[in-house]
Amino acid sequence: MPGSKRLLLAMMVLAFPSPGWSQDLSTEMPVGSRIRVSIDGQETMGRLRVLWTDSLEMGPEGGLAPMKVRFSKIDRLEVSKERPGRSRQVAVMGGLIGGALGGLTFTIVAGRQSDNGSPLAFGLGALIGGAAGILFGGTVGDGAPQETWRVLPVGPRHDPRLRAANLARSAIIVDAHLDVPYRLQARWEDVSKATADGNFDYPRAVAGGLDAPFMAIYTPSDLEAEGLAKERADELIDMVWDIVIRAPGRFSVALSANAVRRNYREGAISLPMGMENGSPLEGDLANLRHFYDRGIRYITLAHNASNHIADSSRDDPQWDGLSPFGEEVVREMNRLGMMVDVSHISDAAFWDVMEVSKAPVIASHSGPRHFTPGWPRNLSDEMIRALADGGGVVMINFGSSFLTQEANAYRYGRRDAYRTSMAERGLEPTEGLEAEFNEAWAAEHGPFPFASLDDVLDQIDYVVDLVGIDHVGIGSDFDGVGDTLPIGLKDVSTYPNLIRGLFERGYGEAEIRKILGGNLLRVWAEVDRLREMADPT
Ligand SMILES: [Zn+2]
Numbered sequence: 001m002p003g004s005k006r007l008l009l010a011m012m013v014l015a016f017p018s019p020g021w022s023q024d025l026s027t028e029m030p031v032g033s034r035i036r037v038s039i040d041g042q043e044t045m046g047r048l049r050v051l052w053t054d055s056l057e058m059g060p061e062g063g064l065a066p067m068k069v070r071f072s073k074i075d076r077l078e079v080s081k082e083r084p085g086r087s088r089q090v091a092v093m094g095g096l097i098g099g100a101l102g103g104l105t106f107t108i109v110a111g112r113q114s115d116n117g118s119p120l121a122f123g124l125g126a127l128i129g130g131a132a133g134i135l136f137g138g139t140v141g142d143g144a145p146q147e148t149w150r151v152l153p154v155g156p157r158h159d160p161r162l163r164a165a166n167l168a169r170s171a172i173i174v175d176a177h178l179d180v181p182y183r184l185q186a187r188w189e190d191v192s193k194a195t196a197d198g199n200f201d202y203p204r205a206v207a208g209g210l211d212a213p214f215m216a217i218y219t220p221s222d223l224e225a226e227g228l229a230k231e232r233a234d235e236l237i238d239m240v241w242d243i244v245i246r247a248p249g250r251f252s253v254a255l256s257a258n259a260v261r262r263n264y265r266e267g268a269i270s271l272p273m274g275m276e277n278g279s280p281l282e283g284d285l286a287n288l289r290h291f292y293d294r295g296i297r298y299i300t301l302a303h304n305a306s307n308h309i310a311d312s313s314r315d316d317p318q319w320d321g322l323s324p325f326g327e328e329v330v331r332e333m334n335r336l337g338m339m340v341d342v343s344h345i346s347d348a349a350f351w352d353v354m355e356v357s358k359a360p361v362i363a364s365h366s367g368p369r370h371f372t373p374g375w376p377r378n379l380s381d382e383m384i385r386a387l388a389d390g391g392g393v394v395m396i397n398f399g400s401s402f403l404t405q406e407a408n409a410y411r412y413g414r415r416d417a418y419r420t421s422m423a424e425r426g427l428e429p430t431e432g433l434e435a436e437f438n439e440a441w442a443a444e445h446g447p448f449p450f451a452s453l454d455d456v457l458d459q460i461d462y463v464v465d466l467v468g469i470d471h472v473g474i475g476s477d478f479d480g481v482g483d484t485l486p487i488g489l490k491d492v493s494t495y496p497n498l499i500r501g502l503f504e505r506g507y508g509e510a511e512i513r514k515i516l517g518g519n520l521l522r523v524w525a526e527v528d529r530l531r532e533m534a535d536p537t
């Protein structure tokens with residue numbers, strides 16, 4: 001390779017660090033090397049002409065016209081390492097060794113017989129030994145030039161970005177918690193097209209490889225006392241059905257794990273539904289059946305206030321766990337084939353659920369409490385172990401305040417100060433006032449300390465270390481945690497970043513598929529199966 005071209009290549013390697021290949025590729029494969037590439041199973045041989053950062057040009061050998069090949073298209077790239085044939089080398093070596101040995105032997109034998117070994121005897125011995133050596137060498141050496149093929153690390157398998165994008169496409173990504181209905185109720189946007197706001201819309205979901213975002217049917221806690229919770233839940237369910245009906249082929253309702261798989265094969269994004277806050281049940285198991293029939297497949301028993309079903313992790317206890325009706329609800333959910341979600345409920349309510357539920361349960365958007373000590377929205381190690389023992393899954397929340405102690409302290413410190421300030425000034429909290437307050441808070445305390453993608457990976461690693469790969473998933477809380485999402489995971493187009501991070505942490509493809517959705521689909525199918533066993537009709 002001419003010096004200038006080599007320099008240019010080195011500069012490009014430095015400027016675009018390693019998208020498709022390792023930096024030593026140019027030393028492994030000098031221009032002129034014999035190479036063999038396989039594209040879609042088709043092998044082509046040729047000689048390397050030019051090497052770029054993302055492709056190579058090869059040809060001509062055997063009439064091959066020069067062709068440019070992108071690394072991203074290559075299944076396999078091999079370079080030939082040729083050495084001269086063995087026959088001549090072996091024959092020459094054999095002759096020399098044979099000659100020396102033969103001469104020595106003759107000299108010794110002749111010397112014993114006549115007491116004076118002559119140079120003639122040595123010469124004769126060397127001649128016979130040499131001939132024998134050459135004969136031996138010629139027979140053993142196979143004559144063919146030695147050619148070994150070395151596989152080089154090139155192709156989608158070796159490009160972390162492409163590898164992640166491919167897996168995002170081929171894996172079924174199930175995200176257990178998105179607050180899209182809540183967001184759209186506040187401000188309607190057509191999410192079947194690109195939207196200016198929010199963390200979710202169809203084009204971004206396709207870009208991220210998202211296949212089944214659970215739509216949270218969320219009702220604020222104060223609606224329970226007002227008797228408006230059921231009405232609100234029905235409105236939000238109507239809205240999700242509307243989104244599907246308005247965009248057939250893009251979105252589809254999914255009432256079972258198998259339906260998610262079928263929609264995936266047909267190219268539609270499933271919009272399964274989970275109910276966040278059990279208030280809409282309004283103390284009547286008939287309402288549970290009603291919501292099951294309308295498509296709700298999990299219920300988060302309470303939200304930020306204790307309700308008639310369970311105590312909340314963020315409120316004073318009313319029941320010391322589940323209410324008597326709450327226990328009935330869990331049993332009936334088992335019977336109907338609905339997943340029980342323990343996110344948001346108090347520790348005592350969690351342990352009650354563990355005792356009552358005969359089916360695996362989920363935490364749809366919670367992380368390990370280890371990272372936010374004492375904060376009850378995340379789960380303690382004992383709770384994670386119990387959940388896993390029952391076959392359940394912890395779905396990791398992406399909100400920064402779930403991920404790091406620093407973000408948690410900042411967010412809740414600011415919120416408490418805001419509430420105090422509103423009360424002191426006798427003002428009703430509004431979005432505008434809160435934004436104003438947050439700005440002033442940032443001027444005094446510094447900007448919000450966003451968590452990073454690595455913090456999400458740390459939580460996944462932590463759960464895997466604690467209970468294994470089968471009990472962790474994702475419950476992003478997109479459209480639900482405001483402007484607190486971590487750097488690198490800001491909306492539904494960013495799952496490939498997460499996948500790349502998992503690859504870099506050493507997870508294999510099969511393991512990543514479990515995290516992305518396989519584990520939740522397993523629990524969903526299991527809950528369905530147990531229903532069939534309980535109620536053969
Ligand atoms: Zn929530």
